[in-house]
Amino acid sequence: MTTTQAVKEMRLKVQRTFTAFLPVAEERNGACLRCGKCCQFVFRCPFYDGTGCTIYSLRPPQCRKYPRTKEESIVPGCGFTFGE
Numbered sequence: 219m220t221t222t223q224a225v226k227e228m229r230l231k232v233q234r235t236f237t238a239f240l241p242v243a244e245e246r247n248g249a250c251l252r253c254g255k256c257c258q259f260v261f262r263c264p265f266y267d268g269t270g271c272t273i274y275s276l277r278p279p280q281c282r283k284y285p286r287t288k289e290e291s292i293v294p295g296c297g298f299t300f301g302e
């Protein structure tokens with residue numbers, strides 16, 4: 219992972235924690251494919267076991283709502299798209 223990518227992921231990890239109470243953008247389409255990539259930003263979430271989220275039905279808002287906006291959507295191939 220490049221330093222630029224690590225900084226981007228860390229910024230996003232912190233940002234989504236503080237913006238999780240905000241609504242999801244109306245133009246968001248699609249669904250989570252449960253690929254787990256956003257569960258591994260900078261470091262692997264302790265609830266991610268390598269195949270999926272072990273607390274999926276209880277996951278916190280910052281996970282439930284990710285990606286909330288097009289700006290937050292940094293994972294290629296994520297099941298969510300914006301306005302497309």
Ligand code: SF4
Nearest residue numbers: 250251254256296297
């Ligand atoms: S990157 Fe997208 S499709 Fe993959 S687990 Fe996260 S929200 Fe779901």
